[in-house]
Amino acid sequence: MTLTSLNAISPIDGRYRSKVESLAPFFSEEALIKYRVKVEVEYFIALCEIPLPQLADFNASIYNELRKIYSEFTSEDAQKIKDIEKVTNHDVKAVEYFIKEKFDNLQLQKYKEFIHFGLTSQDINNTSIPLSINDAFDTVYYPELASLLEKLRVLSAEWAEIPMLARTHGQPASPTRLGKEIYVFIERIEQQVKQLQNIPYAAKFGGATGNYNAHKVAYPTIDWKAFGTNFVEKVLGLYHSFPTTQIEHYDHLAGIFDALKRINTILIDFDRDIWTYVSMDYFKQKIKAGEVGSSAMPHKVNPIDFENSEGNLGIANALFEHLSAKLPISRLQRDLTDSTVLRNVGVPYAHTIIAFSSTLKGLNKLLINKDKFAEDLENNWAVVAEAIQTILRREAYPNPYEALKGLTRTNEKITEKSIVNFIDSLEISNTLKNELKSITPRNYTGI
Known part of the structure; x- marks a missing residue:
């Protein structure tokens, strides 16, 4: 069966x-294979640079040809490695055999036993995966998040002076401004991004149990720890975890997943707020010709983009939670549970990117209903009570909170007229009365 969008198991x-689609070059099976090939080739070149005695005569001008093995890697190459894996029943060994065949084609047979020299599979996997994650961040994640944040900045500036009724515990509260409420989410996300960017992309590289046993027994005079650190950090651009067991301990990777989860949680909060504002009629939504909001109710224009985003963020967070909780745990020097889990790293990233796109799509469909903002403010004059009692406190008026409490905590509707009547009943100067009367739900919005 040919895989299509209709018969794929995963959405x-x-x-x-x-x-x-943009994530495929980083998280697909073919991508993982390509990154493994890259690490193996660069490792061989690094051995030549020491140089190991048996590689001292290797012609450096051939490095470019070696690097073409991964830089010009094709789907056909990936399939060839998968075919080799059917025989070896080992994915990384299949990569080694593939590169050895390439060496044969380049007439480099005498050097090919230094491919994967002294390494275990996890030296390749635990460098390939953080490499792919790093590249996915730079190429896809950060640009997609930046597009969403830029839209939020535009809307925050555009709506900066729109007064709106705040709601704490779902009840009318001191007024705020729509642009400021949008900016709260921008600031929250930016703070989490700063923390995310401070987490290193860590990699393990040290042989079967992390001690360079095979390297040291073969070449005891070489500083293999210094070599490994230089290779991981200078050649691959990652952070070298040392000491380790057979595998990377994944603590930094867990930190990355936790940071991504926090960013997603902030966006869930945002999606729910916007969804609620739509239900309150603060926003209308642009109507696209031909679209149907409900199979039964023709009038409906549902906030489906924010719902779609929330759902995908929830799935992403569930997976990020499992990844961050499971990966740092491995029995003794290594068990295999991390292997199958790591193959799913791209899944929560994908759901996150879908969510970013959905939220952005939803924002682009919003039409502000200024009349509804104004109506809610006008219907809730009680919110200026805080302002009045605060100024009365400033003026040392006796028991101002209690006086306002008696006015506002009734079942009678508080209107502009009732507020004015209350102010007029106070034994204060006319100047102070005028100051109090100048406060309205529309201008009592703080800084």
Whole structure:
């Protein structure tokens, strides 16, 4: 059966494939294979640079040809490695054999036993995966998040002076401004991004149990720890975790997943707020010709983009939670549970990218209903009570809170007229009365 959007089991590779195609070069099986090939080739070149005695005569001018093995890597190459894996039943060993065949083609047979020299599979996996994650961040994640944040900045500036009724515990509260409420989410996300960017992309590189046993027994005079650190940090651009067991301990990777989860949680909060504002009629939504809001109710224009975003963020967070909780745990020097889990790293990223796109789509459909903002403010004059009692405190008026409490905590509707009548009943100067009367729900919005 040929895989199509209709028969794919996962909606990521089915319904949503077009939205996450940009992640395929980093999280697909072919991508993982390509990154493994890259690490193996660069490792061989690094051994030549020491140089190991048996590689001292290796012609450096051939490095470019070696690097073409991964820089010009094709889907056919990936399939060839998968075919080799059917025989070896080992994915990383299949990569080694593939590169050895390439060496044969380049007439480099005498050097090919230094491919994967002294390494274990996890030296390749635990460098390939953080490399792919790092590249995915730079190429896809950060640009997508930046587009969403830029839209929020535009709306925050555009709506900066729109007064709105705040609601704490769902009840009318001191007024705020729409632009400021949008900016709260921008600031929250930016703070989390700063923390995220401070977490290193860590990699393990040290042989079967992390001690360079095979390296040291073969070449005891070489500082293999210094070599490994230089290779991981200078050649690959990652952070070298040392000491380790057979595998990377994944603590930094867990930190990355936790940071991504916090960013997603902030966006869930945002999606729910906007959804609520739509239900309150603060926003209308642009209507696209031909679209149907409900199969039964023709009038409906549902906030489906924010709902879609929330749902995808929830799935992403559930997976990020499992990844961050499971990966740092491995029995003794290594068990295999991390292997199958790491193959799913791209899944929560994909759901996150789908969510970013959905939120952005929803924002682009919003039409502000200024009349509804104004109506809610006008219907809730009680919110200026805080302002009045605060000024009365400033003036040392006796028991101002209690006086306002008696006015506002009744079942009678508080209107502009009732507020004015209350102010007029106070034994204060006319100047102070005029100051109090100048306060309205529309201008009592703080800084």
